[in-house]
Amino acid sequence: MKLGDGVEQAIHCATLLAALPQGGLLSAASMAEFHGVSTSYLLKHLQALSKAGIVQTVPGPRGGYRLARNVTDVTLLDVVLAVEGPEPAFRCKEIRQRGPNPLASDAYAAPCQINAAMLRAERAYRQELRKVTLADLNAELAASDHGTAVEQRACQFFEHHLRGVS
Amino acid sequence: MKLGDGVEQAIHCATLLAALPQGGLLSAASMAEFHGVSTSYLLKHLQALSKAGIVQTVPGPRGGYRLARNVTDVTLLDVVLAVEGPEPAFRCKEIRQRGPNPLASDAYAAPCQINAAMLRAERAYRQELRKVTLADLNAELAASDHGTAVEQRACQFFEHHLRGVS
Numbered sequence: 001m002k003l004g005d006g007v008e009q010a011i012h013c014a015t016l017l018a019a020l021p022q023g024g025l026l027s028a029a030s031m032a033e034f035h036g037v038s039t040s041y042l043l044k045h046l047q048a049l050s051k052a053g054i055v056q057t058v059p060g061p062r063g064g065y066r067l068a069r070n071v072t073d074v075t076l077l078d079v080v081l082a083v084e085g086p087e088p089a090f091r092c093k094e095i096r097q098r099g100p101n102p103l104a105s106d107a108y109a110a111p112c113q114i115n116a117a118m119l120r121a122e123r124a125y126r127q128e129l130r131k132v133t134l135a136d137l138n139a140e141l142a143a144s145d146h147g148t149a150v151e152q153r154a155c156q157f158f159e160h161h162l163r164g165v166s
Numbered sequence: 167m168k169l170g171d172g173v174e175q176a177i178h179c180a181t182l183l184a185a186l187p188q189g190g191l192l193s194a195a196s197m198a199e200f201h202g203v204s205t206s207y208l209l210k211h212l213q214a215l216s217k218a219g220i221v222q223t224v225p226g227p228r229g230g231y232r233l234a235r236n237v238t239d240v241t242l243l244d245v246v247l248a249v250e251g252p253e254p255a256f257r258c259k260e261i262r263q264r265g266p267n268p269l270a271s272d273a274y275a276a277p278c279q280i281n282a283a284m285l286r287a288e289r290a291y292r293q294e295l296r297k298v299t300l301a302d303l304n305a306e307l308a309a310s311d312h313g314t315a316v317e318q319r320a321c322q323f324f325e326h327h328l329r330g331v332s
Contacts, residue, residue, distance in 0.1 A: 001169050001246075001255045003284075008259055011280050036264025076283055080167075089167045089255070093174055096316070098202025103319055107312035113303050114177050117242055118169075121294035128287035137279050146273035150262070153269055 001089050003080070006045040009037055010083045011076065013046065015141075016154065017055060018071040018134035025064030025164035034157055045083055052082035064163045071138070077129035089125075090118035167255050169246070172211040175203055176249045177242065179212065181307075182320065183221060184237040184300035191230030191330035200323055211249050218248035230329045237304070243295035255291075256284035 013031045020026065028046055032039035046065055049055040056068040067074065092115035097108050141147045179197045186192065194212055198205035212231055215221040222234040233240065258281035263274050307313045 001167060001250050002253070002257065003167050003255045005257075005259060007256065008261060008280070012261060015280070034265040035261040037261060076280075076287075084167050087168070089169045090173065091168065091171075093171060095174060095178060095201040095203060099200040100323060101319060103312070103315055107315050110310050110312070113306040113310065114174070114181070114242075116306075117295075117298045117303065121242075121291045124294045125287045125291035128290045129283075132283045137283065140279040140282075144276050144279065146269070146276070149269055149273050153267060157266060 003084060005037075006041070006048075006083045007080055009035060009042055010045045010049055011079050011137075013042070013065075014049065014054065014067070014074060014079050015134050015137050016158075017065060017067045018074070019138055019151075019154070020066060020158075020162070021165055023066075023165050024162050025058055025062075025066050026158065026161060027064040027163065030158070030161035031065075034154070034161075048082045049079065052078065054078055054082055058164065062163050066164070067134075071135040072133050074134045075130050076132045076137075077126050080129055088119060088122040090115065090122065092118075169250060171203075172207070172214075172249045173246055175201060175208055176211045176215055177245050177303075179208070179231075180215065180220060180233070180240060180245050181300050181303050182324075183231060183233045184240070185304055185317075185320070186232060186324075186328070187331055189232075189331050190328050191224055191228075191232050192324065192327060193230040193329065196324070196327035197231070200320070200327075214248045215245065218244065220244055220248055224330065228329050232330070233300070237301040238299050240300045241296050242298045242303075243292050246295055254285060254288040256281065256288065258284075 012035055016031060017026060028043050029039050032042045046055060050057050053068050054074055055065045057063065057065055092112055094108070094112065096112050141150060178201055182197060182200070183192060194209050195205050198208045212221060216223050219234055220240055221231045224230055224232065258278055260274070260278065262278050307316060
C-alpha cells in the first residue's frame with residue numbers, strides 16, 4: 001500500500017497556502033521551487049485540489065493559487081482524497097464468487113466478511129485524517145522547537161513570490 | 167492509495183487454510199482454481215506468506231500449503247504486511263528540507279508534523295487490522311445467512327484436492 005508522492009506535495013502546498021495573508025496568491029512554479037519538485041508534476045496535483053474545491057485558481061500572468069475554504073475547513077482527508085481519489089485502498093474483486101461449481105448470486109448478497117473488515121480499517125484511517133485541519137498542521141509547526149526558523153525561511157522566499165497583495 | 171490484488175487472494179487463501187482439517191494441505195494450483203486467479207501470480211503471494219511465517223510449505227508431488235500458526239494467531243495485519251511489505255502508505259520524502267536557502271539540518275530534528283499526522287492514521291488502520299484473526303473471519307462467514315452453502319461449496323471442491331490426510 002503506497003500513497004503517491006503527490007500527496008506529500010499537495011499537503012505541503014495546502015499548508016503554505018493556508019499561511020498566506022488575505023488575498024495572497026502563489027504560482028505553481030514558486031511552490032514547486034520551494035519544495036524542490038517538478039512544476040509540471042505539481043500542477044497535476046494542484047488541479048486535483050482545485051477540482052475538489054480546496055484551492056482556487058486566479059488566471060493571468062500575475063495569477064496563482066489560494067485556498068478556496070477556511071483553513072479550519074480543510075482536513076488532511078480532503079487533500080488525500082482529492083489527490084488519490086475516493087476509492088478505498090482495498091478493492092474487493094469478489095474472488096469468493098469465482099471458480100468451479102458457483103452458487104447462486106443471492107448466496108453472496110451479504111458483503112464478503114474480508115472486504116467488510118478491510119473497510120472498517122479504512123474508516124478508522126480516514127477518521128484520523130478527518131481530525132486534522134490545515135490550521136492544526138500550521139499551529140503544530142509554529143509550536144515546534146524550530147517552527148519559527150522554518151516559517152521565517154518560508155516568509156523570506158515568498159516575499160519575492162507572493163502575488164495578489166500590494 | 168491502493169492495495170494490490172494479491173492482498174485479497176492471500177487473505178482468502180489464508181482463511182481456506184485456516185479451515186483445513188489437522189494435517190491437511192492445499193496446492194497453490196487448487197487454491198488458484200478455486201479463486202479463479204493465476205497460479206503463478208498466487209505463488210508469489212504464497213511465498214510472501216511463507217516468508218512471513220504465516221504458512222508452511224510441504225515440498226513434493228503431494229505437498230502443498232498449510233497454516234504455520236494457530237488460526238487465532240494470524241491477523242489480517244499479518245497477511246497484509248506479508249504481501250504489501252512493512253512500509254507505511256505515506257512515505258515522507260522530507261520535501262520540507264528541499265528548495266532554496268535551506269536551514270541547518272537540526273531545524274528538522276523533529277519529525278514533520280504532516281508525516282506524524284499521516285503515521286497516526288496508519289497506526290489506526292493497522293490497529294483495526296490487528297483486531298481481526300483468521301478464526302474471526304471464518305466464524306463470521308459461518309454465522310452469515312448463506313455461510314453454510316458457501317462452506318459446503320468449498321468442502322466439495324477441496325474433497326478432491328485436499329492433501330496430507332488419508
